[in-house]
Amino acid sequence: MFKIFIVEDDKQLVTLLNEHLHKFGFDTQPVDQFDSVLEQFERYSPHLILLDVNLPKFDGYYWCRQIRKVSTCPIIFISAREGKMDQVMALENGADDYITKPFDYDIAVAKINSQLRRAYGKFASTHGDRLIDIEGLKLDVERLTLTFQKQKVEISHTEVRILEELMRRSERVVSRDRLLEKIWDDQVFVDDNTLNVYITRVRKKLMILNIEDALQTIRGQGYRLLPNWGAQS
Template identity: 45%
Template sequence: MYNIMIVEDDVKLGILMKNHIEKYGYEVCVVNDFLNIKGEFIKNNPQIVLMDINLPFYDGFYWCRDIRTLSNVPIIFISSRESDMDQVMAIENGGDDYITKPFSYDLLMAKIKSVIRRVYGSYSESTNNEMFEVNGLFIYINQNVVEFNKKNIELSKKEFQLLYCLLKNVNKIVSRETLLEVLWNDIDFVDDNTLSVNITRLRKRLEELDIIDVIETKRGQGYRIIDNWKI
């Protein structure tokens, strides 16, 4: 079941699109908060976004770029703008396709099915675009990327695995043995100091995102990450 998010400020059109798409078995959500489209995207976790260009506050190009900091999810622009330049801008800002208003629902469904086949179906190279979030701190599992407050960094594989394990247990102590098993298959041949070195490196990397003193050492037990980075 694919989830499709509609970003359209024409309420009537948004409802008509939703009702039609749902007939084909898709789940559909329609955005109402045009100041927080990125937040709506995170909450709904759609597989496709249908994005109008002329929106309140910020245009669709802006929100497309913003979503691209999180995900490569397909974004289809739907707009009354007909110029070649608008379509070029849509592509350059991260869009995958473009439909001009007024449009037929047959065309809309053909575009949706086409992008599903290309991205998630037999033509796709990868269908895994997992994202994990804790209080505004985003980690992108396929990319080893961490984002906070519009800034992002790319971690090494071990730094990323370490952070992911800690975040899945946020505010809880994770034993040294558990962390060692996450990072190395055979912990019998790993110097215990190696974990301490990797924790130190991770702390320094998080400081690049202005996230400071969040990983606590629990002597004789392990480590804990505390979520005091809340925005």
């Protein structure tokens, strides 16, 4: 049974989420103390988190960053904030998706199931080698890490899926549509800007490893990963 951790201070919404998620066989646990979200998360060890932005004590962006230090489990923001920058900030801080309030509960469940399938189910990366190595850049699909020389950086499930596709098709252009198909169910709508945010995050992770300008944007086509870091190894 999948466990969903609900970090939301609207008690009526929490009640409705609990009732609806239980109908679909999920186990849920709402946060009870908003100054110890991380501790409750670690005790419950959920498969997915529903996280509001506006919270007592610290906002959802803060808690998303704290959770990302210890876990890569899927995080979906649920918020009344509809602005583009709010959604960008959520993704930049480590979220996997963003749902604006008020929302349709069936769509919310579809997005939850989508993230769970990508992280743990039939769409999780299970084919081929679990370690992809190109010119010393090593992607560990299971451990969610990217390593180059003696440096290692942790990455999210979504970043893994993007890098896996780019590395398996190294030096070839990968279309935006192909990346979207690989990382999201096509029956769930995704703002095109979301992919831009994740590409930016992947570039930042590469830069932490001192790999710059390897991930190229091919205007009107997609993206290409050139292994030009080989000379550094």
